[in-house]
Amino acid sequence: MNSSSMPTPDALRPRDDERLVFDAPASQADRPTHYCPGCHHGIAHRLVAEVLDELNVADRTILVASVGCSAFSYDYFTVDALEAQHGRACAVATGVRRANPGSVVFTYQGDGDMAAIGLAESVHAANRGELITAIFINNTVYGMTGGQMAPTTLIGQKTTTTPEGRHLLGEGGPLRMTELMAGLDGVAYAERCALDSVKHVRAAKKALRNAFEVQLRGLGFGFVELLSGCPTNWHMTPQAANRRISEEMIPVFPLGVTKNLLDK
């Protein structure tokens, strides 16, 4: 049952002859989100909450939020949380986790936060093998500020700051964070997943679980990149956004586990 501060209304509780087959995870706050229709943050949040429930760690978990569309991610989890400056989530998480070694700490960051302004903090926390889990939402665009170029924007992709499409020389190529992270000795788990299909969503949940598992076992830094849709800034329907992930993003950002110390 949902143990958040907003209990399920009685009208929605199962009657004696009914069986509850679908409910919000206890770690997820039961409240409407501010995200746009078709945005994948909702799915990503739910997956994280399910994993926290299944690992039974929510009561010792601390979320370090970021700046971007997910700035208010803490509103949607029933765990202790704090705000970090733009890009600094992994450094802030380092401080929290060091100060409170018994806690479970995760960051939830978009592509601007993780891969542009916070690249140094993200890479160095990973390289130090900080016992934190970083969840990276890659939707190839700056959502909150209105669709500007991200470090993960695809070559040729038009954004509000690349009106002619992104050029490799001068504007750079899409940064492949999972491959970058997997190359660091301190990283215990790195996987890129996508949220465009049921199959991929299921794989994403498994990846998230593993990325927390390495933290719980003290193996090192856990990292999951989630290819996500931004229908609003892509100017697409949610269905078309899902197609874009599979047809345009996955060829540039291949899915799969690039590092896993769990079985070693």
Next chain:
Amino acid sequence: MSDTVARTLIKGNEAVAFGAVDAGCRCYFGYPITPQNEIPETMSRLLPAVSGHYVQAESEVAAASMLLGACAAGVPSMTSSSGCGISLMQEALSYMNGSMLPAVLVNMARGGPGLGDIGPSQGDYFQAVKGGGHGDHRNIVLAPATAQECYDFMFRAFALAFTYANPVMVLGDAIVGQIKEPVRRTPPADALSPAQLEALAAPWRVEGRGKRGPGAAPRLIKSVYLAEGALAARNRLLQDKYEAMRAEARSLSYNVDDADLVVVAYGSIARAVRSTLRALREQGVAVGLFRPVTLYPFPDEALRALAAARPGRRFLVIEQNLGQMVEDVRLALFGAAGCGAEVLWHGLMPGLLANAQMLEEPVRMALAGKEIRS
């Protein structure tokens, strides 16, 4: 000479580290920069021995962010830096003010602007006492002048940071950090114990809601207030807190009773001035010294009391910058409250190694009402 037993000869920077750890500091985050490297070096030795954490960060931006995280967890924690490094920490400093976190930062200031030099300077006065980061915020600022004070003020810094849930900056300089002097490692009388610090953080720290029993509501530490009127309410709270901090203003006075001229100086410059005044006293010249120990809150009431105690006496601000603290002195003594006291100023250039002899001339001239600006 019975008091020699407990003294050890250590640098101001080392005294900072010993004081911090003895005061209960358990996390240090930093990035090397001269002239404060003995602080991280000493911390990297001391903290593992007390189950603490020393992290050499990838930058001062990251170090201050780690500090934010550790402070949010309610654990006495600190960073230290100088010059450009302190500039890089201003982002997190603003957030820590907005989030009301008990951060302790040490600035062993060096000469600027820019890369400047690694010599002593008081050019960071404005940055330290007027906030430094974006938004309207205030740091409590303590200014040690001796290695012993470096040790003692770390206790005070943690006590104030946790009492007010507010960042505290300990502002020294290259002299204060590099000087080796006898230090007694005994907690000052006004120190708070680690248990007292923890008790002050218990009501707000993030720790995992399970620590507060089953069904506890989650906690959130943040500085963002978007709802209409919410930021105004938050800033009013901060304003009230800054007002309450005024009770923490501290200063020291030397030989002021019969002085026609009172020199106002802090930190290492106050030491040089004290020697200058000693030499002048021997020549029968009555000059006193007023030394702000807290730069924020500024000890303006004590300064006004000095002006009222001997109407007509002059004040001479001596500082190692182009004129910063003099503004606070003039504000304190402005109008009727300052009894019309005249405020003169003498500045020393950054990087210069000030000594007692070089200050005699500006003090003598000020006695005659003449200002030698620098």
Next chain:
Amino acid sequence: MTTSAYQDVIIAGFGGQGVMLIGNLLAQAGMEYGREVSFLPVYGAEMRGGTANCTVVIDVESVGSPLVQTPLSTIVLNEPSLAKFQPRLADGGVQIVNASLIDKALVDSKRRTVYIPANDMALEIGSVKMANMVALGAWLKATDALPLACVQDALNRVVGSHYAKLIPANAKALAAGYNFA
């Protein structure tokens, strides 16, 4: 033994001559003697010219300025240091000048000077590296600032354990300098 109430000294030489070591030793000894002391190494641009210097102040009350414009005494171990600090020596002050490395013609005859072949004396005792101790010994005699035995004893706190076996020789070098002056 009578000792003066206030004393300050600038110690200067090439990097590697042990300038900081004898500065530390003097401050440690002063502290153990019950005095207030300060030791300030001068670093920065000046250090990169190849010379190092430090200032030690010994006082009966808490030390004010840890730096002095016109020192009451100096210990100069090389020629550049003599050029720099001889003009700053206070009237009536004393300078210990390393005769092994500094031409006597450069020494201002109006200054009270102990012109001591510190390197040669140190070599006789066992190592040229102890020239700093010889010079400090001469300074102790010339200034009467602290008892020789107190400084010799402080070697045990200042010299690292790796070099503890060198302490007796260093104590001897201090004594040799003291007896020369």
